[in-house]
Amino acid sequence: MEIKHVKNELLFKTNSWTFIAILIGLIIFLPISEVFIQLFNTSESWPHLKKTVFSTYLINTIILTIGTGLLSTLIGVFCAWVIACCEFPLKKFFEWALILPLAIPTYVSAYAYFDILELSNPILIWVRENINLEAMQSLNSFFVYFFTILVLSSVLYPYVYLLTRASFLKQGNQLIEAGLSLGHNMNEIFWKIALPMARPAVFAGLSLVIMETLNDYGAVKHFGIPTFTSGIFRTWLGMGDMSGALKFAAYLMLLILILLLIEKKARSRARYHENSGSNKPFKKIILSRKKSIITIALCSIPFLFGFLIPVFRLSLWAFISQDVIRSISLLSLVKNSLFLSVAVSLLTVVLALLLVFPQNTFKAN
DSSP: OHHHHHHHHHHHHHHHHHHHHHHHHHHHHHHHHHHHHGGGOOOSSHHHHIIIIIHHHHHHHHHHHHHHHHHHHHHHHHHHHHHHHEEOTTHHHHHHHTTGGGGSOHHHHHHHTTTGGGGGHHHHHHHHHHTOHHHHHHHHHHHHHHHHHHHHHHHHTHHHHHHHHHHHHHHOSHHHHHHHHTTOOHHHHIIIIIHHHTHHHHHHHHHHHHHHHHHOOHHHHHHTOOOHHHHHHIIIIISOOHHHHHHHHHHHHHHHHHHHHHHHHHGGGGGGGSOOSOOOOOOOEEOOHHHHHHHHHHHHHHHIIIIIHHHHHHHHHHHHTHHHHHTSOHHHHHHHHHHHHHHHHHHHHHHHHHHHHHHHHSTTO
């Protein structure tokens, strides 16, 4: 009788938590579903927008997404591997310093590098004078995409770095020792054992990078690249066409949904990277002096371009413009920013816990 009472009470709690999770899910889903409905609605301006700018927005969005995703993954995985598995001077510093670019919004980083395109001017002038104007225009487009991808990747790579480093640390030393006993060197172990096992974490970080890239407006607007996000603002605010803007938003959401499905499939083997054996940590690889210098130099590049240079340039401009800054209610702006960031962070954590808790706690029931 007592067992039945406990079972009924547990069932009631399960249903209560499930109801809360469903309610939160519905609140989140309703505005998203409203956007998706626009895929099936028609508007007077849509045929013209589809004919003139849709393909341009789509191609530019895909180019930036692929470029930023690949470069962020390359930087994040490399930094995660050397920090998790190697011993070299300044490792403790880079362990947390490589996270700092996340504190710089993409549009702020883009503004900090406002004159970066001027680096390509001598090359463009030479091409125009020695080849032709069309070649110069094509090369200029390449530089615009190239520098935009660099700026976005320098800020977004920590998503991949954090999740991949955690995965490498979780793998432990057992499989590495097994690989060494089979005659593999550390390069082979990385490509054949460690990286495949960390693949779910890499894809999770990559999906965050991709969604941030798709969501970006300030950086692409600054560099003059028309994407879906900038197209939404241009159609809505510039042309006053709410219906067309919602249509672009619907296609952007569809693209995100496709990417999430791909990421979910990649993470379907999430158990594959969990260490079921010993929790013994990695036996760190002690790098030689030459390799340590190379590693420090390579780790310094994303930290330098993703955090140090933007912060230095912003601080310099703030110092130059201190008379203007004094006339602004800076304390009020800081208070509002802190309040919003803390409130949104707490709300996000609470909602996430309410969604995940019933799924994990009562799964057995």
